[in-house]
Amino acid sequence: MAxxxxxxxxSDWGKEAPKLNANFNAVNVELANLKNTRAIKIPLFSSTSEASQNIPSPYFGQMVLIGSSIPAPVYKWNGSSWANTGSTGGNATVPLSDYLTFDVLGTIDD
Structure with a gap:
């Protein structure tokens, strides 16, 4: 976090201008980092108690999956407890677009 x-x-403008510029730069860096984020990793726990044990200081809005397998119910930290959002998540997908295809690799005999 920035x-x-x-x-x-x-204070006067001349004294505070460098701080403002540094703040804008820090925010721009964080925004660039967010743009490079491809996926949100949401951990799976068996219960909200287990989530609280493993995430002792959750941030407001942090999400977890609660269940024994995926897809599972999505819970969000509301500042004091894990609340069920009413939606499910965790559909497992494997992005294969960055891997070589058979056509690129050739045949087994090559």
């Missing part, structure tokens, strides 16, 4: 500087209210 570390931003506090902008003083009782």
């Amino acid at each position: 570390n931003v500087s506090k902008i003083e209210v009782d």
